[in-house]
Amino acid sequence: MDRKDNPLGDLSTNFWSFELRCPCKKCRRKKVLVDDLLLFKLEMIRMAFGSLPVIILSGNRCPEENKHIGGHPDSAHIPAPAGKGADVKIKGVKPIDIGLAAEKIGGLRIGVARTYCHLDVKPPRPSRFWAYVGKKPIYSGSIGNESLLKFYKIVMGEEGK
Numbered sequence: 714m715d716r717k718d719n720p721l722g723d724l725s726t727n728f729w730s731f732e733l734r735c736p737c738k739k740c741r742r743k744k745v746l747v748d749d750l751l752l753f754k755l756e757m758i759r760m761a762f763g764s765l766p767v768i769i770l771s772g773n774r775c776p777e778e779n780k781h782i783g784g785h786p787d788s789a790h791i792p793a794p795a796g797k798g799a800d801v802k803i804k805g806v807k808p809i810d811i812g813l814a815a816e817k818i819g820g821l822r823i824g825v826a827r828t829y830c831h832l833d834v835k836p837p838r839p840s841r842f843w844a845y846v847g848k849k850p851i852y853s854g855s856i857g858n859e860s861l862l863k864f865y866k867i868v869m870g871e872e873g874k
C-alpha cells in the first residue's frame with residue numbers, strides 16, 4: 714500500500730519497512746522483519762519527544778552489509794530472524810538526550826554516537842550502554858551499567874557536557 718493511501722506505517726503506527734530495510738541490493742525485495750518490541754520502544758521514543766519524527770539512519774543489515782560497513786559481528790541490526798536494533802536521530806535533539814529518554818523507557822541497550830543514537834532490545838549483558846569516541850565504541854561493561862549519564866560523562870569528559 715502506498716504511503717498516501719494509508720497514514721499508518723506497515724511495521725507499526727509510525728514506522729515503515731522502507732525505513733528499516735537493509736540498504737544492500739540483495740535485500741531490496743526481501744520482506745523486512747523487525748522485532749515488535751523494538752518497534753514499540755521506537756514508538757515510545759517518538760512520544761517522549763512530542764511525536765517528532767524519529768529518523769532511522771540504519772535499521773536491518775544482512776550479515777554481508779553489516780560486515781561491509783564495519784558493524785559489530787554480533788550486531789543487533791542483523792535480522793535473526795527479525796532485526797532488534799536501529800540507529801536513530803531526531804531533528805533538534807542531541808543523541809545523548811535520545812539515550813536518556815531510552816534509559817527512562819527501559820529495556821533498551823543504548824549506544825550514543827556524535828550524530829545518532831543506537832537502540833536495541835538485545836539483553837544488556839555485559840554492556841547496557843556504549844559511547845562512540847570517534848568510530849570506536851567504549852562499552853559500559855558490567856560496572857558502568859547503572860546510569861547512562863554517569864557513564865557518558867566519564868567517557869566523554871568535558872565533551873559530554
Ligand SMILES: [Zn+2]
Nearest residue numbers: 735737740775
Ligand atoms: Zn542486505
Ligand SMILES: [Zn+2]
Nearest residue numbers: 798799800831
Ligand atoms: Zn546501531
